[in-house]
Amino acid sequence: MRPNVIKIKSSLPDKKPTKNVIKEDEDIQTYEANVDIILGTLEPNQIPFLFVPHPAQAQVNQLIIERIPGQTKTTASNMAEGMKLQVPRVKLGTQGLEVSKLGFGCMSLSGGYNSPVSEEDGISIIKHAFNKGITFFDTADKYGPYTNEILLGKALKMLPRENIQVATKFGFAELGLDAVIVKGNPEYVRSCCEASLKRLDVEYIDLYYQHRVDTSVPIEETIGEMKKLVEEGKIKYIGLSEASPDTIRRAHAVHPITAVQLEWSLWTRDIENEIVPLCRELGIGIVPYSPLGRGFFGGKAVVESVPPDSFLVCFSSMFVRIVLFHNTV
Numbered sequence: 001m002r003p004n005v006i007k008i009k010s011s012l013p014d015k016k017p018t019k020n021v022i023k024e025d026e027d028i029q030t031y032e033a034n035v036d037i038i039l040g041t042l043e044p045n046q047i048p049f050l051f052v053p054h055p056a057q058a059q060v061n062q063l064i065i066e067r068i069p070g071q072t073k074t075t076a077s078n079m080a081e082g083m084k085l086q087v088p089r090v091k092l093g094t095q096g097l098e099v100s101k102l103g104f105g106c107m108s109l110s111g112g113y114n115s116p117v118s119e120e121d122g123i124s125i126i127k128h129a130f131n132k133g134i135t136f137f138d139t140a141d142k143y144g145p146y147t148n149e150i151l152l153g154k155a156l157k158m159l160p161r162e163n164i165q166v167a168t169k170f171g172f173a174e175l176g177l178d179a180v181i182v183k184g185n186p187e188y189v190r191s192c193c194e195a196s197l198k199r200l201d202v203e204y205i206d207l208y209y210q211h212r213v214d215t216s217v218p219i220e221e222t223i224g225e226m227k228k229l230v231e232e233g234k235i236k237y238i239g240l241s242e243a244s245p246d247t248i249r250r251a252h253a254v255h256p257i258t259a260v261q262l263e264w265s266l267w268t269r270d271i272e273n274e275i276v277p278l279c280r281e282l283g284i285g286i287v288p289y290s291p292l293g294r295g296f297f298g299g300k301a302v303v304e305s306v307p308p309d310s311f312l313v314c315f316s317s318m319f320v321r322i323v324l325f326h327n328t329v
C-alpha cells in the first residue's frame with residue numbers, strides 16, 4: 001500500500017514545497033511531530049495548503065492550524081472545518097461555464113489503458129471524486145464504446161446533477177487498429193447527441209465536444225448543427241478536441257467555443273506556439289488531457305504495469321518496451 005503523504009505548498013515563490021512521507025500505521029503523535037517540522041519551514045503569515053489522504057485528516061488539519069501564530073482555538077476550529085480537501089474552481093472560456101479546476105476523465109473506468117472496472121467500483125470511484133471536490137466529469141460515446149456514458153449516467157443518479165458538469169464527445173464513427181472513421185455532418189452530430197443524452201439519462205449535456213474534426217465537412221456545418229442543439233437546450237456549451245488554429249477560429253465565428261481539449265504535457269507542447277495564444281485571444285478555455293504523459297511521468301511503477309494489450313502500447317510508441325527502456329531512469 002502506498003504511504004500517505006502530507007504536502008505543504010508555500011505561497012512564496014522562492015520556497016519549495018515540503019514533503020513528509022508517513023506510514024499509514026503511524027499514530028497522530030507522529031503526525032504532530034511532523035507537523036511541527038513542516039511549520040518550521042513556513043513564514044508566520046503563511047497558511048499552508050494541506051493534502052492528507054488519511055483517516056486522521058481532521059486531526060492533522062486541526063494540529064496545523066493551532067500552530068499558526070495568532071490563531072485562537074475558536075478560529076482554528078472554524079478553519080479546520082474549512083480546510084477539508086477542496087478543489088479550486090475555474091471558468092472555462094467566457095460563456096459562463098464554471099468547473100472544478102481538476103477534472104475526472106472517466107475513460108479508463110471502461111478500459112482502454114487498463115482492464116475495465118466493475119460497475120459498482122466505477123460508480124464508487126466517481127462518487128468518491130465528487131466527494132473530494134471534483135465536479136467536472138469527462139466521457140465520450142466511443143469510450144467502452146458507449147458503456148462509459150452509461151456508467152457515468154448511473155453515478156449521476158446518486159449525485160446532485162445541478163452541481164456537476166458533464167462533458168462528452170462525438171466524432172469517431174469507427175475507432176480501431178485497422179480503421180479510424182471520423183464524421184461531422186449535421187445528421188451525425190444530432191444523432192450522436194440524442195444517443196448520448198439517452199445513455200447518460202440526462203436532459204442536457206454541459207459541454208459537448210467534437211472529438212475529432214471531420215476534414216471532409218466544413219467546420220461551419222458541424223458547428224452550425226451544434227449551435228442548434230444549444231438553442232434547443234440539449235447542450236449548454238460547445239467544445240473542440242484536437243482542432244487546428246484555423247478550424248478553431250472558423251468554428252468560433254459560427255458560435256462561441258467554450259473549450260478546446262488537447263494533449264498537453266512535458267513531452268507534448270505543440271499547442272504552445274499557436275493554439276494557446278489563439279485561445280487567449282478568443283477567450284476559449286483549454287482542457288489539457290494526459291498532463292502526465294498518459295501515465296509515463298507517474299513513475300516507474302506506472303509504466304512497468306502497462307498491460308501488453310493496452311491501448312497505450314497499441315497506439316503510442318512511447319509505451320513500447322524498448323522505448324520505455326531508453327526513457328526511464
